[in-house]
Each structure stands twice: as structure tokens, then as C-alpha cells.
Amino acid sequence: MRSRRLAEEGNVLICALCTILIISLIGANVLRNCTTRYNVSSSQVRSWKESLFAAEAGGDIGYAEVRKTVLDPPHAFTGWDNSGAKHVSPVTTFGANNLITSTVVDLFYNDPAGNPWYRSRSRGTAPVLGMARTGMDDRMGAGVRGDSLLRKIDFKTDHFLATYGPNGDGAGQALVPVTNPQITRRIEQISAPITPFEAAxxxxxxxxxxxxxxxxxxxxxxxxxxxxxxxxxxxxxxxxxxxxxxxxxxxxxxxxxxxxxxxxxxxxxxxxxxxxxxxxxxxxxxxxxxxxxxxxxxxxxxxxxxxxxxxxxxxxxxxxxxxxxxxxxxxxxxxxxxxxxxxxxxxxxxxxxxxxxxxxxxxxxxxxxxxxxxxxxxxxxxxxxxxxxxxxxxxxxxxxxxxxxxxxxxxxxxxxxxxxxxxxxxxxxxxxxxxxxxxxxxxxxxxxxxxxxxxxxxxxxxxxxxxxxxxxxxxxxxxxxxxxxxxxxxxxxxxxxxxxxxx
Amino acid sequence: MNLKISRKRFAFTLPEITLALAVSGVVFGATLTSSTSLQKSFNALDSYFGTHMQQIRIVDYLSRDVKRGLIVTTSADLQTVTITIPNYIIQAGDPEALVNPTLVGTPRTPTMAYTPSGWQVNYGNTTSTVVYSISGMSILRTENGTVTTIASSTDQLVPQTTDVELTNTEYAKTSITFQPIFTSGGAQASRSGTIVYSTAYLRNKRRG
Structure with a gap:
């Protein structure tokens, strides 16, 4: 009698284990899928957008200094690294997500009225939280990439510095490791003088x-x-x-x-x-x-x-x-x-x-x-x-x-x-x-x-x-x-x- | 004798086996049905969120190009968007590159031109054209003839973009829907419930 009961208990155990295994596999699959989605939508997409916010914030900082050249000349580019017509901002970290921005402003043109035009190149960096994984490429089929063409994430090294150099002109390329995964976006804005006589x-x-x-x-x-x-x-x-x-x-x-x-x-x-x-x-x-x-x-x-x-x-x-x-x-x-x-x-x-x-x-x-x-x-x-x-x-x-x-x-x-x-x-x-x-x-x-x-x-x-x-x-x-x-x-x-x- | 008798007594009777098979059938049937349903639900969910991610990608691609664009034009059916963007990077074959090939891949220094509508900042003598279009189940981005598939789905992704021109600027309003796997009797709300909206303004003064 005892041995019969043991056999029956073993069968139940195997069934229970199999059930747990199946449910766990389903759960793990769901979890993996959700995590991937979450990783992309909450971390990578967000960081991609925030890096533009950071770059545009840097552009605003540069623009504010350019305006000072007219509105408050003694304080224009104060605290910046100024070398001739080129001005380099300090690196600014801001926001709850530790966004980073910096800007280079240079006077690159004088119009016929003698007014200077300024070019500002700003870069904004946002950390990518979550798992260091690429995004949704699997959805695009073999040989076709989706997110990584759009959102260029630096997981280990700064791809821009390695490929194009700090100024994007191919000079000074260097393999620079990044502390944490991050996304950096770069914008260029031209500040044009507003002249006084735009209306009668x-x-x-x-x-x-x-x-x-x-x-x-x-x-x-x-x-x-x-x-x-x-x-x-x-x-x-x-x-x-x-x-x-x-x-x-x-x-x-x-x-x-x-x-x-x-x-x-x-x-x-x-x-x-x-x-x-x-x-x-x-x-x-x-x-x-x-x-x-x-x-x-x-x-x-x-x-x-x-x-x-x-x-x-x-x-x-x-x-x-x-x-x-x-x-x-x-x-x-x-x-x-x-x-x-x-x-x-x-x-x-x-x-x-x-x-x-x-x-x-x-x-x-x-x-x-x-x-x-x-x-x-x-x-x-x-x-x-x-x-x-x-x-x-x-x-x-x-x-x-x-x-x-x-x-x-x-x-x-x-x-x-x-x-x-x-x-x-x-x-x-x-x-x-x-x-x-x-x-x-x-x-x-x-x-x-x-x-x-x-x-x-x-x-x-x-x-x-x-x-x-x-x-x-x-x-x-x-x-x-x-x-x-x-x-x-x-x-x-x-x-x-x-x-x-x-x- | 007792042992033999006992072994025979331990065997299942036909009704027992029949009952066991019936119960097992019910259990396995329920398990199979549940698993299939779970799999279908998982597949639908996976498809829903996967396609949603593609919606976001389309929106982000469009927004990026509209922001740096000079002109945005949408087709009558609202499903093809043409954006004119500055040529920021010097490409092989550009006039500067012919003079100095080492300039290929470097940012272009803008030139200023005074026009009847005021000063204009130009990156080179020409501009680039980016076209967003639908091809079968794919959303294509074509820049100067180079095609990139930016989204591909069997869920009938449908982007629609409206271009609104203002005095000096314009904005593009985009909405993207798809047909989820699970629908409620083919109700329209099944598709409209998946809609994602986006509005992107030109950062540059409108030229067209």
C-alpha cells in the first residue's frame, strides 16, 4: 500500500513541476518581452528625446550669450573659454536625469552692415538607463535595422568621436569609452542679427x-x-x-x-x-x-x-x-x-x-x-x-x-x-x-x-x-x-x- | 496466493480507466485550450506593443526631419510626406568635394544670401529631399533616392500627416494607427484606439 501511494505522489509531483515549468516559461517569455519593450520605450526613446532637449538647452544658453553681445556687452560670454572669435561654454549638467550639454559659439560672418553672425554647435547627452541592449531590430526582418539607425546609443564607446572626431570633421578620432550607456545629439544654430528698421x-x-x-x-x-x-x-x-x-x-x-x-x-x-x-x-x-x-x-x-x-x-x-x-x-x-x-x-x-x-x-x-x-x-x-x-x-x-x-x-x-x-x-x-x-x-x-x-x-x-x-x-x-x-x-x-x- | 490475489485486485477496472481517461481528457483539453489562448493573447500583446514601438519610431523619424526641414509637403491622401532639408554634410560629388576631396563627410559652413524675403542661411547650393511613403506593409524613408525601411508590419500601419502652413513657419500633424490582432467584431474603434498623435514644427523659416 505504501509503495502504491508513493507512486501516485510522484506522478502528481511531476505533473505539478511540468505545469510550473510551462507557466514559468510563459511568464519568462512575457517578462522578457515586456522588459524589452519597456527598455526601448521608457529608456531608449526617452533618452533619445531628452538628449535633444539637452542639445537645444545648450543652444539656448549659447543664444543667450549671443544676445548679450548687444544687450549687455560687458557680460557676454563671461565664464566661457574665449579664444578670438571662438567661445566654448562650460559643461552644464541639469535636470533630474542628469542631462549634459555644452556649446561652441563662433563668429563666422560679418554682413555688409558690419553685424556679426554667430554659429553655435551644441551637444546634448542623456544617460540610457535600464539594460544595455539594442532595441527593436528584430521586428524589421533580416538585414533591415530599425531603431539603431535612428537612435544611436553609445553602449561602450562614443561612436561619434571614434568615427568623426570631436568637431565632426574627421580630425582627432579617438576611441573614448563612456561611463554608462548614453545618447548624444548635436545641433547647429545660426544666430542672425535683428536690425532695427524692419518696419516703416x-x-x-x-x-x-x-x-x-x-x-x-x-x-x-x-x-x-x-x-x-x-x-x-x-x-x-x-x-x-x-x-x-x-x-x-x-x-x-x-x-x-x-x-x-x-x-x-x-x-x-x-x-x-x-x-x-x-x-x-x-x-x-x-x-x-x-x-x-x-x-x-x-x-x-x-x-x-x-x-x-x-x-x-x-x-x-x-x-x-x-x-x-x-x-x-x-x-x-x-x-x-x-x-x-x-x-x-x-x-x-x-x-x-x-x-x-x-x-x-x-x-x-x-x-x-x-x-x-x-x-x-x-x-x-x-x-x-x-x-x-x-x-x-x-x-x-x-x-x-x-x-x-x-x-x-x-x-x-x-x-x-x-x-x-x-x-x-x-x-x-x-x-x-x-x-x-x-x-x-x-x-x-x-x-x-x-x-x-x-x-x-x-x-x-x-x-x-x-x-x-x-x-x-x-x-x-x-x-x-x-x-x-x-x-x-x-x-x-x-x-x-x-x-x-x-x- | 495472497500476493497474486492482491496484484489482481490492484488493476484498474474498465470504468476506472474510462473515468480516468475522461478526466484526463478534460484536464488536457483545458490545458491545451488555455495554452492556446495564452499563446494567442501573448502573440496579440506582443504584436500590439511591437507595432506601437514602430509607431513611435515613425513619429520620431518624421519629427526629426520636420524640425530641421525647410519645406514640408503632404500628398492629397495624406500618406506621402516630402521634406526638404539642408545639406549639412558635404557628400562626394558636391562642388566642395570636387575641389577638396578631404572635405567629404565634414559639416558644411553655411553661406548667407540676401533675398527679397530677407536673409537666408544656405548649406550649399542644393538641398536634400526626404520622402516618407507606404509600400505594401512597409513604411519607407527615401533620402535622395536611398531607401530605408523604417517600419514593417503586417498590422496595416497607416500614418497620415497634415501640413499646416503659418506665416513664417509650418507644422506637420501626424497620426498613426494599426489594426490590432484582437478586434471587437471588426469595430472601427479597434483601429482608432491604437492612434498615436504627433505635432512637429519647423525650426527654420518656411521656404515653401
């Missing part, structure tokens, strides 16, 4: 104007002289350039009169096609900000000691070195410090003439105080052909419109910059009067982010204005030159290009 009128505060019969249109001086008939003739090949007389107002307080052959943007306004004559887009939700203007760095400029003031008739001729007049360049202009500009001063800047041929001549004046300080003031500025004049002034500006004489044929050749007062209680002003009913105008651009800008009368204006509050009560004819959208000193930067090095 840009007002950070309130806006009133122009007259009821006024209009703002545009043209492109590089495509031919201004023609008042183009804006109403869609068959004209230059028509496309005539509809960019854009007005941007960072306020809901705007009284818009006249015709705008371009777009109109406000910040919270209620302008509609029924309340204003606007040929382009009306968008009442376009906020923007203007930063106070500081005197830019003069490090690369060619300082010329005289003259030091504009009194009476003052003529500035280019400095002569070795018997040759020096015209300067956009990035290294001739630079003069003017301690005062008398109310009725008459300034003329002449081009360099070499062997009887006038040359493009670049001049910058830094004026301390006002250029005209009362309605009786009539300072005059003369800019002949071949002269590119920029005037920075710290006070107010007051004159008659016809006293701004720019005969160079391009409004961008006379640029006036109002340095923002350091005392915020001081209100800077720029007043232009036609005077005596004259509708003679001027050709120039103003960048005055802290100044109230007033135009009385109905001058004919070619150019652009950036100001705080804007007021004009006359039937002004305003022509924005589209060539201006790349003119002037950079006031900020924007990302103009984005590529990823997917190797």
Missing part, C-alpha cells in the same frame, strides 16, 4: 497719426527709384515691394489715420479693416518690446580726435594716413566724439576721394547732449553720396525736416540713434517740423526706443522710425525702403537656421 514705423507706446490724407507705402531702392504709381498697380513688377509700409504698435492706444500699404500690428487694439485703410494684414495681438539703447562697443572703430564739436559750419573730411584718405569700413568706421552740437550747427561729412574717385566712406559720430534743443533750433546735417553716417546722441533732437539733407540716394546712409537716458524720469524727445508750410522732407532712419517722436506738418519722408510714443498730425507721405530691413546696427538676435547632425 515701430512704436513701443502709443500711436497717433498720420493725417487723414497721409499714406505709408514702400519700395526697394536697389530695384529702382521710388515711383508713387506702383503701389496701386498690381501689374507692375515692383508692386510686391510697395506693400511693406508696415506699422507696429506695442499698445492698444492707437489712432490710425491715412492709408497703410502694408501690415498693421497692435498689442490689444481694436483696429479692423472697417476702421482703418490697411492693404495688408491687421493683427491686434502682436506684442513686442524695445530694449533701452546703449552706446555700442567702439573697440573695432577707428577713433579720430578732431573735430570735437559741431559749431557753425563744420565739415568732416576723412583722416589721411600716408597721403591717402581713410574711408573706413562698416565694421571699422571712422569714429568722432562730439562734445556738443550747437543749435544752429551745420554739419557736412565728405567721402574719401582717392585718385579722383569717391569711395564709400563710413563715419560714426557720438554726440553728447542735444542736437537742437528748442523749436527755434535749426541744426543741419548734410550727407552727400558715398557717405554712410551714423550719429549716436544722448539728448534730444529738434530741427526742421528739410534740414536733414541726405543726397546719397539711400535713407540708410543717414542713421540717427538716440541713446536711452540713464535716468528713467527723463523723457527724451525728437521733434521734426516742416516749418513754413513746406512739405520738403528728409531721407533718414531713426532708432530711438526711449524717445517720444513728433512730426508736425506734412513732410515727404523716406526711411523708418523706431520710437516710444509716436505722434504725427499732417498728411505725411511716407516711403519705407525695403532695403532697410538689413540695415543698421544689430539690436538683438534671432535664430535663423537650425540643423541637426544626425550622424
Amino acid at each position: 514705423i515701430k512704436a513701443a507706446g502709443t500711436f497717433y497719426g498720420l493725417g487723414s490724407a497721409a499714406y505709408i507705402d514702400s519700395y526697394r531702392s536697389s530695384a529702382g527709384p521710388y515711383d508713387p504709381n506702383v503701389r496701386n498697380n498690381p501689374t507692375d513688377p515692383r508692386y510686391v515691394d510697395s506693400q511693406s509700409g508696415t506699422v507696429e504698435i506695442n499698445s492698444s492706444v492707437a489712432t490710425v489715420q491715412g492709408s497703410i500699404y502694408g501690415n498693421l500690428y497692435t498689442n490689444g487694439g481694436t483696429v479692423t479693416k472697417k476702421t482703418a485703410s490697411v492693404s495688408g494684414v491687421i493683427d491686434n495681438n502682436v506684442p513686442f518690446s524695445l530694449n533701452p539703447l546703449e552706446m555700442p562697443s567702439t573697440a573695432t572703430w577707428n577713433y579720430v580726435p578732431t573735430p570735437t564739436a559741431v559749431t557753425g559750419n563744420t565739415v568732416i573730411d576723412p583722416p589721411v594716413v600716408g597721403g591717402v584718405p581713410q574711408p573706413g569700413t562698416a565694421s571699422s568706421p571712422n569714429y568722432y566724439l562730439i562734445s556738443y552740437f550747437v543749435n544752429n550747427g551745420n554739419l557736412t561729412v565728405n567721402p574719401a576721394v582717392i585718385n579722383g574717385t569717391p569711395k564709400d566712406t563710413y563715419v560714426v559720430l557720438s554726440v553728447t547732449g542735444d542736437i537742437g534743443n528748442s523749436t527755434s533750433s535749426q541744426p543741419t546735417i548734410n550727407v552727400p553720396a558715398y557717405v554712410h553716417l551714423k550719429i549716436y546722441f544722448t539728448g534730444n533732437f529738434q530741427t526742421k525736416a528739410e534740414n536733414i539733407v541726405n543726397t546719397s540716394g539711400y535713407s540708410g546712409n543717414l542713421q540717427l540713434y538716440a541713446i536711452s537716458p540713464t535716468d528713467p524720469s527723463l523723457q527724451q524727445t525728437i521733434n521734426l517740423n516742416s516749418g513754413g508750410g513746406s512739405n520738403a522732407g528728409f531721407s533718414a532712419v531713426f532708432y530711438a526706443p526711449s524717445a517720444n517722436f513728433t512730426i508736425n506738418g506734412a513732410p515727404d519722408i523716406t526711411g523708418a522710425i523706431v520710437c516710444k510714443n509716436f505722434y504725427a498730425n499732417g498728411n505725411v507721405h511716407w516711403h519705407y525702403d525695403r532695403r532697410l530691413d538689413s540695415e543698421g546696427a544689430a539690436i538683438d538676435y534671432r535664430i535663423a537656421s537650425y540643423v541637426e547632425d544626425i550622424r
Whole structure:
């Protein structure tokens, strides 16, 4: 009897073991499969995405430093390894998952306006947690890889350094082991300067104007002289350039009169096609900000000691070195410090003439105080052909419109910059009067982010204005030159290009 | 005698065997059915998650290319996506490579061009074209003629991409579904329940 019971117990045990084995095999298979899925979805996919977040964070860090070159020059690239035009960031570790990023920024191009363009190459690394296994290649069939073509995981060594070198140019290849599995992604961004004159009128505060019969249109001086008939003739090949007389107002307080052959943007306004004559887009939700203007760095400029003031008739001729007049360049202009500009001063800047041929001549004046300080003031500025004049002034500006004489044929050749007062209680002003009913105008651009800008009368204006509050009560004819959208000193930067090095 | 008698008594009777066979049959039948069901469930689950991973892969491929793209165009049936991307890496046969063959495989320094719509950053004189398309049960990525199968499944993966153009940018909205093995009477929800959405914006200013 005992032996029979033993045999029966053994049979049950074998059955139980077999059952456990089968269930365990199924369980193990399920577990292995789930773990693989989890490993891919939770670890590898996540790390792949996070490494891009890290790289883009590095790009943002580099972009912030690039912006400082305009907005806060003394602190640009502070704490970075700076060597000439190349800046290398410290390595930053951040986030709960210990993401790592670093960026190299280099100045690689100066545009015709003399503004630098920066290229930033950022790398972001995210650790790959979980099992050090490749992903879903088995799903793709023999000889066809899936995930590993997309998500390049460094399990043992950094494949990019080993194959392409640290700069990706094939130089300096090295087999560098990684501490833990990781994914690294690399992006390249180009920071392009934002120039001040991208619209005909840009007002950070309130806006009133122009007259009821006024209009703002545009043209492109590089495509031919201004023609008042183009804006109403869609068959004209230059028509496309005539509809960019854009007005941007960072306020809901705007009284818009006249015709705008371009777009109109406000910040919270209620302008509609029924309340204003606007040929382009009306968008009442376009906020923007203007930063106070500081005197830019003069490090690369060619300082010329005289003259030091504009009194009476003052003529500035280019400095002569070795018997040759020096015209300067956009990035290294001739630079003069003017301690005062008398109310009725008459300034003329002449081009360099070499062997009887006038040359493009670049001049910058830094004026301390006002250029005209009362309605009786009539300072005059003369800019002949071949002269590119920029005037920075710290006070107010007051004159008659016809006293701004720019005969160079391009409004961008006379640029006036109002340095923002350091005392915020001081209100800077720029007043232009036609005077005596004259509708003679001027050709120039103003960048005055802290100044109230007033135009009385109905001058004919070619150019652009950036100001705080804007007021004009006359039937002004305003022509924005589209060539201006790349003119002037950079006031900020924007990302103009984005590529990823997917190797 | 007793021993013989005892051995004979230990044998199974016909009813016992019949009953044992019936019980065994039920047990093994249940085991077989359960195993088959488990296997089917496992297979369906495996297929579901495996295909889901492929959905993610398609989305990630598309997002990567859209982000660095200059132009995105979708076909009328929303199942073919064409993306124009910069030529960041110098390839054999490029003008730079003809002048200096050692530049092959190196990043290209961009050039700036002033156009009627403003400044433009260019990597070389030409661009690359990436096309996402469906071929049978496979999702293909074709870059300048080179075909890569990025997903392959018998689960009828169907990506659909919509290209939305804005003033200066555009974005691509992608949804991907597949037909799971287990369905509820062929209900539409069986497919729509597997949908994965993705939206990717161009990082560059739109050129087309």
C-alpha cells in the first residue's frame, strides 16, 4: 500500500513541476518581452528625446550669450573659454536625469552692415538607463535595422568621436569609452542679427497719426527709384515691394489715420479693416518690446580726435594716413566724439576721394547732449553720396525736416540713434517740423526706443522710425525702403537656421 | 496466493480507466485550450506593443526631419510626406568635394544670401529631399533616392500627416494607427484606439 501511494505522489509531483515549468516559461517569455519593450520605450526613446532637449538647452544658453553681445556687452560670454572669435561654454549638467550639454559659439560672418553672425554647435547627452541592449531590430526582418539607425546609443564607446572626431570633421578620432550607456545629439544654430528698421514705423507706446490724407507705402531702392504709381498697380513688377509700409504698435492706444500699404500690428487694439485703410494684414495681438539703447562697443572703430564739436559750419573730411584718405569700413568706421552740437550747427561729412574717385566712406559720430534743443533750433546735417553716417546722441533732437539733407540716394546712409537716458524720469524727445508750410522732407532712419517722436506738418519722408510714443498730425507721405530691413546696427538676435547632425 | 490475489485486485477496472481517461481528457483539453489562448493573447500583446514601438519610431523619424526641414509637403491622401532639408554634410560629388576631396563627410559652413524675403542661411547650393511613403506593409524613408525601411508590419500601419502652413513657419500633424490582432467584431474603434498623435514644427523659416 505504501509503495502504491508513493507512486501516485510522484506522478502528481511531476505533473505539478511540468505545469510550473510551462507557466514559468510563459511568464519568462512575457517578462522578457515586456522588459524589452519597456527598455526601448521608457529608456531608449526617452533618452533619445531628452538628449535633444539637452542639445537645444545648450543652444539656448549659447543664444543667450549671443544676445548679450548687444544687450549687455560687458557680460557676454563671461565664464566661457574665449579664444578670438571662438567661445566654448562650460559643461552644464541639469535636470533630474542628469542631462549634459555644452556649446561652441563662433563668429563666422560679418554682413555688409558690419553685424556679426554667430554659429553655435551644441551637444546634448542623456544617460540610457535600464539594460544595455539594442532595441527593436528584430521586428524589421533580416538585414533591415530599425531603431539603431535612428537612435544611436553609445553602449561602450562614443561612436561619434571614434568615427568623426570631436568637431565632426574627421580630425582627432579617438576611441573614448563612456561611463554608462548614453545618447548624444548635436545641433547647429545660426544666430542672425535683428536690425532695427524692419518696419516703416515701430512704436513701443502709443500711436497717433498720420493725417487723414497721409499714406505709408514702400519700395526697394536697389530695384529702382521710388515711383508713387506702383503701389496701386498690381501689374507692375515692383508692386510686391510697395506693400511693406508696415506699422507696429506695442499698445492698444492707437489712432490710425491715412492709408497703410502694408501690415498693421497692435498689442490689444481694436483696429479692423472697417476702421482703418490697411492693404495688408491687421493683427491686434502682436506684442513686442524695445530694449533701452546703449552706446555700442567702439573697440573695432577707428577713433579720430578732431573735430570735437559741431559749431557753425563744420565739415568732416576723412583722416589721411600716408597721403591717402581713410574711408573706413562698416565694421571699422571712422569714429568722432562730439562734445556738443550747437543749435544752429551745420554739419557736412565728405567721402574719401582717392585718385579722383569717391569711395564709400563710413563715419560714426557720438554726440553728447542735444542736437537742437528748442523749436527755434535749426541744426543741419548734410550727407552727400558715398557717405554712410551714423550719429549716436544722448539728448534730444529738434530741427526742421528739410534740414536733414541726405543726397546719397539711400535713407540708410543717414542713421540717427538716440541713446536711452540713464535716468528713467527723463523723457527724451525728437521733434521734426516742416516749418513754413513746406512739405520738403528728409531721407533718414531713426532708432530711438526711449524717445517720444513728433512730426508736425506734412513732410515727404523716406526711411523708418523706431520710437516710444509716436505722434504725427499732417498728411505725411511716407516711403519705407525695403532695403532697410538689413540695415543698421544689430539690436538683438534671432535664430535663423537650425540643423541637426544626425550622424 | 495472497500476493497474486492482491496484484489482481490492484488493476484498474474498465470504468476506472474510462473515468480516468475522461478526466484526463478534460484536464488536457483545458490545458491545451488555455495554452492556446495564452499563446494567442501573448502573440496579440506582443504584436500590439511591437507595432506601437514602430509607431513611435515613425513619429520620431518624421519629427526629426520636420524640425530641421525647410519645406514640408503632404500628398492629397495624406500618406506621402516630402521634406526638404539642408545639406549639412558635404557628400562626394558636391562642388566642395570636387575641389577638396578631404572635405567629404565634414559639416558644411553655411553661406548667407540676401533675398527679397530677407536673409537666408544656405548649406550649399542644393538641398536634400526626404520622402516618407507606404509600400505594401512597409513604411519607407527615401533620402535622395536611398531607401530605408523604417517600419514593417503586417498590422496595416497607416500614418497620415497634415501640413499646416503659418506665416513664417509650418507644422506637420501626424497620426498613426494599426489594426490590432484582437478586434471587437471588426469595430472601427479597434483601429482608432491604437492612434498615436504627433505635432512637429519647423525650426527654420518656411521656404515653401
